[in-house]
Amino acid sequence: MHKPQTKQCNGCSVEKPLTHFYGDKTQKDGHMRKCKECQRTYDQQRAGTLRRKARLATKDANRNHAGTLSFYDVAFVISD
Numbered sequence: 001m002h003k004p005q006t007k008q009c010n011g012c013s014v015e016k017p018l019t020h021f022y023g024d025k026t027q028k029d030g031h032m033r034k035c036k037e038c039q040r041t042y043d044q045q046r047a048g049t050l051r052r053k054a055r056l057a058t059k060d061a062n063r064n065h066a067g068t069l070s071f072y073d074v075a076f077v078i079s080d
């Protein structure tokens with residue numbers, strides 16, 4: 001039996017088997033720097049930020065009486 005390859009996570013600093021990391025072809029070892037768990041947390045935080053931004057944009061549109069914000073306006077804001 002081979003010892004499973006491990007890698008230290010850039011997020012939680014825990015050494016975990018490579019199966020705990022998502023693949024990333026842009027990385028030298030073919031895996032992301034953060035483990036799946038940390039990546040998920042990061043993605044959730046990011047999604048929260050994007051939702052907040054979209055909400056702010058909607059509020060602005062209402063305040064300025066600019067009419068209804070279209071899907072494309074929101075997409076433009078959150079693509080930032």
Ligand SMILES: [Zn+2]
Nearest residue numbers: 009012035038
């Ligand atoms: Zn981690």
